[in-house]
Amino acid sequence: MHAWPASEVPALPGQGRDLRIHDTATDGPVTLDPGPVARIYVCGITPYDATHMGHAATYNAFDLVQRVWLDTKRQVHYVQNVTDVDDPLLERATRDGVDWADLAVQETTLFREDMTALRMLPPRHYIGAVEAIPGIVPLVERLRDLGAAYDLDGDVYFSVDADPHFGQVSNLDAAAMRVLSAERGGDPDRPGKKNPLDPMLWLAAREGEPSWDGGTLGRGRPGWHIECVAIALDHLGMTFDVQGGGSDLAFPHHEMGASHAQVLTGEFPMAKAYVHAGMVGLDGEKMSKSKGNLVFVSALRRDGVDPAAIRLALHSHHYRSDWEWTDQVLQDAVDRLGRWRAAVSRPDGPSADALVDEVREALANDLDAPAALAAVDRWAARQEAEGGTDIGAPGLVSRTVDALLGVAL
Template sequence: MYAWPASEVPALPGQGRDLRIHDTATEGLVTLDPGPVARIYVCGITPYDATHMGHAATYNAFDLVQRVWLDTKRQVHYVQNVTDVDDPLLERAQRDDIDWVALAEKETALFREDMTALRMLPPRHYIGAVEAIPGIVPLVERLREAGAAYELDGDIYFSVESDPDFGKVSNLDAAAMRLLSAERGGDPERPGKKNPLDPMLWMAAREGEPSWDGGSLGRGRPGWHIECVAIALDHLGMGFDVQGGGSDLAFPHHEMGASHAQVLTGEFPMAKAYVHAGMVALHGEKMSKSKGNLVFVSQLRRDGVDPAAIRLALLAHHYRADWEWTDQVLQDAVDRLGRWRAAVSRPDGPAAEALVEEIRDALANDLDAPAALAAVDRWAATQEAEGGTDIGAPGVVSRAVDALLGVAL
């Protein structure tokens, strides 16, 4: 599977800062110190309804992570999956009387278009669940051989009790885990499971549903969590720098994935930091496909909204915060974009070197994009009120906003 084209990231004078970011597992800020190549895995979409503002906010957060790293002169090895076979996708395809493959391809193509328009830097590896199946099957077989998996009516389940570090990602108690498992794709009430929390690794073929040859596992398709584990281990290995996604993925998805990988490799942890973005609401409720309360990037673009304004609307909120999309949020972003573009359109202006450092400092401090925006606002206000004599300043500001915030002025 291919990703989307990369926008050019301007090089800035000076040196970026190492990133301090909130780690869900330790429940505090950690300073990331990758080697020359920083490694990040971000969970991708299930392509049956893309790209709503919740998606956009999540990928914006991890785009900022990449930009901070690039500013430190590191390379970035970014991997993202596409869950292109799963129950929600199959259910939507049946509802709309469309082939599930065609639906996945259509929505993935739309997602690529949206990411390109928003100037999100693409992953080096963009891998679909279906194409990952040849690498998933051996991992499930290994878990079964190690006694960490068991069969139930043809399905293969992972035993969470096989991992002594299970629970160290989300830090939830068993009761909370059980509730979230039921809400987020698990089946804690299924009779015969060794532990209600045990997740499925391999689903035996069901009539009328797609399935693949699983070797000793029989025909079927992979569970949700093992998909990401196979892709991450194949392309990044254990101990990569950041595992990212929305806050609703901390449990069960990232918790289960970490356990799968830790049992498979005997190493801990799977990722050095687990980073989660907040949820975006509309009309008082979290945006979700099941509720249908979605604002789509593609629709805003069709309505003539500048993608740079959409990006500024996302950046106005701290990545970990839960917030609500409103018409005013968008209008504020449109107005801000207009002020910034007017400010950099002049031939000279106030000195910009200190502003570049303010943006760097803000982003290095747990991706504080609102603080970075406020710094640019102050520079633009000074430009409007007083002007300046630094001929190169507007160009420096324009390049910094592009390189660090992904906004083209």
């Protein structure tokens, strides 16, 4: 599966700062010090509907992570999956009377178009669950050989008790985990499971549903968590720098994935930092496909909204915060974009050297994009009020905003 084209990232004078970011597992800040190649895995979409602002906010956060690392002169090895076979996709295809594979291709294509328009840097490896199945099957077989998986009526489950570190990503108690498991794709009430929290590794073939050859597992399809584990281990290995996604993935998805990988390899941890973006709401509820309260990136683009304004709207809220999408949020972003473009269109202006340092410091401090926006706002206000004589300043501001915030002025 191919990703989307990369926009050029301008080089800035000097060098960026190492990223300090909030780690869910320790519930505190960590300073990331990757080697020459920083490694990041971000969980991708289940392509049964278009990209909404909650998706965009998550991928915006991890685009900033990449940009901070690139500014430190590192390379970035970014991997993202597409869950192109799963219950929600099959259910939507049945509802709409379309082929599930066609629906997955259609929505993945639209996602690529949205990411391109928003100038999100693409992953080096963009892998669908279906194409990962040949690598998933041996991992499930190995977990079973290790005694960490068991059969239940033809399905294969992972035993969370096999991992002594289980629970150390989300740090939730068993009662809270059980509630979230039921809400987020698990089946804690299924009779016969060794532990209600045990997640599915391999779903045996069901009539009318797609299935694949699973070797000794029989025909079926993979569970959600093992999909990402197989892709991450194949392309990044263990103890990569950042495992990312929305805050609703901390449990069960990232918790279970970490346990799968740790039992498979005998190593700990799977990732050095687990980083989670907040939820975007609309009309008082989390924006989600199941609720139907969605604002789509593609719809805004069709209405003529500049994608740069959409990115500024996303940047105006700290990535870890939960926030509400409103018409005013978008209008404020449109107005800000207009002020910035007017400021950099002049032939000269006040010095921007300090601005570069301010934006770098803001983003290195747990991706504080609102502080970065405020720094550019101050420069633009000085430009409007006083002007300046530095002929290189407008261009430097434009390159800084492009390189570090992904916004083309």
